[in-house]
Structure formats: structure tokens, C-alpha cells
Amino acid sequence: MNNREKVFKLMNHMAEEGFILGRVVTEQRGAYMVMTETGESLSKISGKLRFETVQREDLPAVGDWVLLSGDGAIIEKVLPRTSKFSRKKAGNEAEEQIIATNIDTVFILSSLNDDLNSKRMERYLLLCWESGANPVIVLTKADMCKDSEEKKNQVENILIGAKVVTISAVNQDGIEELRPYLSEGKTVALVGSSGVGKSTLTNLLVGFDVQKTKDIRESDDKGRHTTTHRELFLLENGASIIDTPGMREIQLWQGQEGLSTQYHDIEELALHCRFTDCRHLDEPGCKIRGAIDEGTLSEERLEHFQKLQKEIAYMERRGNKRLESLERKKWKNIGKQRKLKY
Numbered sequence: 001m002n003n004r005e006k007v008f009k010l011m012n013h014m015a016e017e018g019f020i021l022g023r024v025v026t027e028q029r030g031a032y033m034v035m036t037e038t039g040e041s042l043s044k045i046s047g048k049l050r051f052e053t054v055q056r057e058d059l060p061a062v063g064d065w066v067l068l069s070g071d072g073a074i075i076e077k078v079l080p081r082t083s084k085f086s087r088k089k090a091g092n093e094a095e096e097q098i099i100a101t102n103i104d105t106v107f108i109l110s111s112l113n114d115d116l117n118s119k120r121m122e123r124y125l126l127l128c129w130e131s132g133a134n135p136v137i138v139l140t141k142a143d144m145c146k147d148s149e150e151k152k153n154q155v156e157n158i159l160i161g162a163k164v165v166t167i168s169a170v171n172q173d174g175i176e177e178l179r180p181y182l183s184e185g186k187t188v189a190l191v192g193s194s195g196v197g198k199s200t201l202t203n204l205l206v207g208f209d210v211q212k213t214k215d216i217r218e219s220d221d222k223g224r225h226t227t228t229h230r231e232l233f234l235l236e237n238g239a240s241i242i243d244t245p246g247m248r249e250i251q252l253w254q255g256q257e258g259l260s261t262q263y264h265d266i267e268e269l270a271l272h273c274r275f276t277d278c279r280h281l282d283e284p285g286c287k288i289r290g291a292i293d294e295g296t297l298s299e300e301r302l303e304h305f306q307k308l309q310k311e312i313a314y315m316e317r318r319g320n321k322r323l324e325s326l327e328r329k330k331w332k333n334i335g336k337q338r339k340l341k342y
Contacts, residue, residue: 015067023066045075056096064081081101085133137162139151269291
């Protein structure tokens, strides 16, 4: 039994009579490459699915299980997702960009050089907690860093609750620590900035070169784009990897649940403040101010928590307004169609 057959044997219970079960491998310009039990087909969404679409999450994304008709040419339905990793789309529009779906684990990659940024990793972490998948922080290029263990400890102390693994693609140190996340039927997505080693790690885990790779620029330790689109790859044991392009902007789309997970210490303290509407400034009986005075909580951590809180609340307000606008537009179009019909 090959790797494709293993995957579809696990997932065939999701198929409905008269349809072909498939999984979206890539998406480019409205066309989808979909993997089925017998091979891959280039597919487009049906008119019915397009008409019923209100927002971006109604459309297929890489990692989605879909039902196909027309020998695999038409996507009729997107099956319910177990997880969804997404961010706010780059730009001013309050629009969601889905990175990957139906993933069990997200490898958040960052290289151990001058580009190591704990605040950026934290944003990835919040999106991951929100997605329903489990995060693993993967610190790459350990062979180029003299104090990799010290930096690993620093990251663990800041990004509380996340597993941190240090690897080197050159000598393959730490790679075996990642393999347990890629057991049969499991899916892992790789996210991170350009040049951190996502494509290199994909090639190592798949077992042969499926992605092009480039070195980082020596002048500033910044990465260069290699991967230009999201793509799913199968491993021999029936596991899947989704490689993604580097992200310059990591704006939060939703994140209240992720924020509660990452900052559970602050939220727990807030529950015991004397006043339920405590602003944590100078109110008497404020447990958060007390923890700061005692040195068990830093002022910087509180300020960062409050900043993220405001950003998430702002995005949720904008997202709700946009959704209301799209819903009104949908029903307006339905009304026009009925008038034309009768």
C-alpha cells in the first residue's frame, strides 16, 4: 500500500455516495490541484459553491478535504475542518487569509541568527493556539550559532507552554525530535519568515528534494523568498507536510483564545482583583500590580498583553462589520435572482 492509499484508507469515511473524495494540495489563481486516491486532478469550484460563498473561509484551502464530481474536475463541497491556521490578509482590508487547514501540528520556524525575534514568534504562536493545532517552535541553523542552547532557554522562558526544538539541517541534529509529529495520517504545517529553512526541512522530512532552497543574505541575515505558494506533500508513511511562503506581516485575525492560552498567568491574576472592572493601573487590591511589585510579573509582559488585546478586539470589530456587509450583499443578490426568475 503506497502513501496515498494509506491516507485515503484513513479518510474514506468522509466520502458521500456519488462523489470522489479529495484533498487540496495547492491553490493558484482560483484553480486547485486536488489529490485523490487514484492521482491528482486540476479542479475548479462549482457554480453552486461559489454562489453560496459569503466569506473566504467558505472556499477551499490547502489541506481541505473536498467532495468532487465530473471525474474530479469540479469541487462541490468543502468538508468540515478539524483546524484552520489563518491570519489577517496583508493590506488594509479586514479579510482573512487561510494558510492551511486540517493540520495537527504547526512547526513555527525561526533561525538562530540576528533575525531571531521572540515577539514575531509569539504572534505565530497565538495564531496557532487559535487554529486548533499544536505548536512546536523549531529553531534552525544551530550549526551557525555558538550559544544555541542559551537562546533556546530564552525562547522557552518567553513563549511559555510551547515545545522548543533546536535543529541543524547541515548535520541533521534534532531532526529525529520532529518525526513523532509525522505519524501516519497526521499533517504538519511549516510557517516562518523567508530563509529560515522551511523548504530545507520539508526536503529532509519528505526524504528527497521537493522544494527549491536558497541561502539567507549574509549582509543582513534576512531571508529570500523561495516558496511562492502553499503546497501539501505526502510522506511514505502516510503523513503530510504543508510548506508555506515566508510571511512579512503577521497580523492577527482572531486570537482571544490564543491570547488566553499564552497569557493565562495574567488572566488568572485578573480574576482575583478586588474590582471586576479593574484597569490594572493604581486600583486598590489589583493582583496584577501586586505581582509586578513582587517581581513575579514584568511590566513589559503586561504591556505586550494589553497591546495584543487591543489589536485583537479591533480586528474582531472590523471583521464583524465586513461579514455583515457581505451577508447583506449575498441576500440582495438572491433577491435579484428571484425577481429575474419570476
